[in-house]
Amino acid sequence: MPSEFDLIRRYFTRPARHTDLAVGDDAALFRVAPGMQLAVTTDTLTVGTHFFHDASPRDLGWKTLAVNLSDLAAMGASPRWATLALILPAADEGWIAAFSEGFFDCAGRYGVELVGGDTTRGPLAMTVTLFGEVPAGQAITRAGGQPGDDLWISGWPGLAALGLMHLQNRVQLADAGQALAALHRPVPRVEAGEALRGIARAMLDISDGLAGDLAHLCECSKLGAMLDAGALPLAPLIAAGADESLARHALLVGGDDYELLFSAPPEARDVLAALALKLDLPFTRIGQLTGEAGSILLADGQGASPRPLDARGYDHFAPHA
Amino acid sequence: MPSEFDLIRRYFTRPARHTDLAVGDDAALFRVAPGMQLAVTTDTLTVGTHFFHDASPRDLGWKTLAVNLSDLAAMGASPRWATLALILPAADEGWIAAFSEGFFDCAGRYGVELVGGDTTRGPLAMTVTLFGEVPAGQAITRAGGQPGDDLWISGWPGLAALGLMHLQNRVQLADAGQALAALHRPVPRVEAGEALRGIARAMLDISDGLAGDLAHLCECSKLGAMLDAGALPLAPLIAAGADESLARHALLVGGDDYELLFSAPPEARDVLAALALKLDLPFTRIGQLTGEAGSILLADGQGASPRPLDARGYDHFAPHA
Numbered sequence: 152m153p154s155e156f157d158l159i160r161r162y163f164t165r166p167a168r169h170t171d172l173a174v175g176d177d178a179a180l181f182r183v184a185p186g187m188q189l190a191v192t193t194d195t196l197t198v199g200t201h202f203f204h205d206a207s208p209r210d211l212g213w214k215t216l217a218v219n220l221s222d223l224a225a226m227g228a229s230p231r232w233a234t235l236a237l238i239l240p241a242a243d244e245g246w247i248a249a250f251s252e253g254f255f256d257c258a259g260r261y262g263v264e265l266v267g268g269d270t271t272r273g274p275l276a277m278t279v280t281l282f283g284e285v286p287a288g289q290a291i292t293r294a295g296g297q298p299g300d301d302l303w304i305s306g307w308p309g310l311a312a313l314g315l316m317h318l319q320n321r322v323q324l325a326d327a328g329q330a331l332a333a334l335h336r337p338v339p340r341v342e343a344g345e346a347l348r349g350i351a352r353a354m355l356d357i358s359d360g361l362a363g364d365l366a367h368l369c370e371c372s373k374l375g376a377m378l379d380a381g382a383l384p385l386a387p388l389i390a391a392g393a394d395e396s397l398a399r400h401a402l403l404v405g406g407d408d409y410e411l412l413f414s415a416p417p418e419a420r421d422v423l424a425a426l427a428l429k430l431d432l433p434f435t436r437i438g439q440l441t442g443e444a445g446s447i448l449l450a451d452g453q454g455a456s457p458r459p460l461d462a463r464g465y466d467h468f469a470p471h472a
Numbered sequence: 473m474p475s476e477f478d479l480i481r482r483y484f485t486r487p488a489r490h491t492d493l494a495v496g497d498d499a500a501l502f503r504v505a506p507g508m509q510l511a512v513t514t515d516t517l518t519v520g521t522h523f524f525h526d527a528s529p530r531d532l533g534w535k536t537l538a539v540n541l542s543d544l545a546a547m548g549a550s551p552r553w554a555t556l557a558l559i560l561p562a563a564d565e566g567w568i569a570a571f572s573e574g575f576f577d578c579a580g581r582y583g584v585e586l587v588g589g590d591t592t593r594g595p596l597a598m599t600v601t602l603f604g605e606v607p608a609g610q611a612i613t614r615a616g617g618q619p620g621d622d623l624w625i626s627g628w629p630g631l632a633a634l635g636l637m638h639l640q641n642r643v644q645l646a647d648a649g650q651a652l653a654a655l656h657r658p659v660p661r662v663e664a665g666e667a668l669r670g671i672a673r674a675m676l677d678i679s680d681g682l683a684g685d686l687a688h689l690c691e692c693s694k695l696g697a698m699l700d701a702g703a704l705p706l707a708p709l710i711a712a713g714a715d716e717s718l719a720r721h722a723l724l725v726g727g728d729d730y731e732l733l734f735s736a737p738p739e740a741r742d743v744l745a746a747l748a749l750k751l752d753l754p755f756t757r758i759g760q761l762t763g764e765a766g767s768i769l770l771a772d773g774q775g776a777s778p779r780p781l782d783a784r785g786y787d788h789f790a791p792h793a
Contacts, residue, residue, distance in 0.1 A: 176547070176613050176676075177543040177675075177676050178549060180509045180510070180547070180611050182504075185506070188501045189501070189504060190500070191502070191588055192500070193601060195559060198594070199594065222499050225498040225499070226497070236516045236557070238597055266512060267514055269516050271518050273518035276594055278514075278590070280514060285501070290493070293497050354498075355497075
C-alpha cells in the first residue's frame with residue numbers, strides 16, 4: 152500500500168507560482184501583496200452529514216473547495232491559497248486520484264494554489280482552509296447594511312435543496328439535472344463577489360438557507376427585512392418540477408446553495424443590472440432592509456398583512472428536514 | 473440543546489486584538505506586517521488514530537493547537553492566528569467547554585488569536601490551521617543543511633512514545649508523570665524556533681519520530697547523516713523507567729514528540745550552548761550531516777562499523793507498533 156507521504160506527493164503536489172514554499176516542509180510560506188488584507192475561512196464536509204457514503208470523489212473534491220470559495224466570495228475577496236486536511240478511512244488510491252482531480256479542477260478555475268495539508272486515518276471528512284486577498288478596508292461584511300437598502304440574491308437558490316430531496320426520493324423531479332449539478336458541483340460566485348466591492352453594503356453566502364442567513368445579516372447589521380414573496384425567483388425550481396409551495400420552501404430554508412445575498416442602495420439598481428448581464432448571472436431583488444431590528448417579514452404581494460418569516464436555517468446540530 | 477451557533481459564540485469567541493475581523497462573518501480579516509512572509513500549517517487529530525475515546529478534552533484542546541505550533545516553530549516563524557474545524561459526535565457542552573479551555577490556555581501562552589472555524593457533526597476530529605509571520609527570507613526550511621553541519625535535537629524526544637506505551641500497558645514505567653505530560657500536553661518549541669533564525673540551517677519538528685524525520689531532512693537537503701548512538705539523550709527516558717534498548721527505540725522511532733531537529737555549523741556550538749541556557753531547554757548534539765545523500769548511519773561509539781538506521785518513522789497509513 153502506498154504510504155501517506157507517497158500519496159500526498161503523487162496527487163497533491165502541483166507547481167505553485169504565487170507561493171514561496173508549498174507542500175513538503177513543516178509550513179508553507181507566501182507573501183500577501185502590499186495594501187491587502189488577508190481573508191481566511193474554513194469549512195468541513197463530513198460523510199453522513201454533508202454527503203452520502205457513495206458520493207463521487209471527483210464531485211467531493213470540487214465541492215470541498217467550492218464551499219470555501221463561496222465564503223470568500225461573500226467577503227468580496229479574491230481567492231489565492233488553500234490548505235486541505237483529509238481524513239480518509241483508507242489509502243484508496245483511486246478515490247484519492249479522483250478527489251484530487253475534482254479539487255484541482257476547481258482550484259485551477261479560480262486561481263487557487265494548494266500550499267499545505269494533512270492526511271489522517273478516520274471516517275471520511277475534508278477540511279479546507281482558504282486564504283484570499285482583499286484591498287484593505289474594502290471587504291464586504293455582514294454588518295454594513297443600511298435601512299432602505301435593496302436585498303438581492305444571485306443565481307438560483309433552492310436548486311441544491313431540490314436535488315437533495317430528489318436523491319432522497321422525497322420528491323420526483325421531472326428534470327433533476329440542474330438541481331443535482333447545483334448540489335454536487337456548486338459554482339461559487341467568486342467573480343460576482345469581487346465585482347460587488349464598492350456596490351454591496353452587506354453580504355453573505357446563503358449556504359445555510361436564505362431565511363436563516365438573512366437573519367444573520369439582519370442581526371449583524373442591527374436591522375430588519377421585508378421580503379416580497381412575489382419577487383422570489385421560483386421559476387427555475389418550478390421548471391425543474393417543484394410545485395410552488397415546495398419551490399418556496401426549498402428557496403427559503405433549503406440550504407447548500409452557495410449563492411450570494413447582499414444589500415445595496417436603490418441607486419445601484421442600474422449598475423447591478425449591467426453587472427448581472429456582464430457576469431451572465433441573474434441578480435434578483437427580493438426585498439428591502441428595514442430599521443426594525445430583528446423583524447423579518449414576508450409580504451405576499453396579494454394585500455394580506457406581511458407575516459414573520461420562519462428564520463430557521465440549516466443548523467448542523469438541530470434536526471432538519 | 474444549544475445550537476451550533478450558540479456553542480461557537482459561547483466558547484470560541486474571544487477578543488482579538490491583532491485581527492481586523494474575527495469569528496462571526498463569512499471570513500476573518502487580518503493584516504500581515506510589512507516585510508513578513510506568512511507561514512501556514514495544518515494538522516488534524518482524529519479519535520482512534522491520535523488519541524483515545526476517553527482522552528481529556530482539556531488536554532486535546534491544548535494538543536490540537538500545540539502540534540501545529542510545533543510545525544511553525546520548525547520554520548522559525550512566530551505564531552499569530554488560527555482557525556479551528558471541529559467535528560463533534562454531539563453538541564456536548566461540557567466537552568466543548570473543557571476543550572476550549574485547553575485550546576485557549578495554549579493560544580494565550582503563545583499569543584495566538586482564533587479567527588475562524590467550523591463545527592460539524594461526525595466522529596471526533598479537530599483540524600487547526602495556524603498562521604505565523606517570519607521575516608521574509610529568514611524561514612528555516614528542511615533544505616538548507618550543509619555537509620559537516622552538526623545535528624541537534626531539543627528537549628527530551630521519546631518521552632511521549634513512552635507515555636503512550638505506558639497507557640497501552642506495553643511497559644510499566646516507574647515514573648510515568650513526565651512521559652504522560654509529554655504525550656498529553658506537548659510543549660511546542662516556539663521560542664527556540666524563533667531564536668534559531670540565523671543559526672540553524674535546516675530544521676523540522678520530529679513529530680513523526682527522529683529516524684523518519686531525519687530522513688526527511690536529509691532528503692530535502694540532499695545529504696546523509698551520521699548519528700552517534702552514545703550522544704542520544706537517553707537519560708530522561710531511563711529515569712522514567714525504560715531500559716536502554718526501549719529508550720533508544722522510543723527516541724528513534726517513537727513519534728508524537730514535537731521537539732526540534734536542526735542542523736547548524738560547528739562554529740555555532742558556543743552560541744547554541746548559551747541559547748540553551750537562556751531558554752532553559754537542552755540542545756543535544758547527536759551527529760553530523762554528511763555529503764553521502766541518502767546514507768543515514770548510526771555509529772555505536774564502541775568501534776563497530778556504523779550501521780544503517782532504520783528510517784521508518786510514524787506513517788498514518790503504515791502498520792506501526
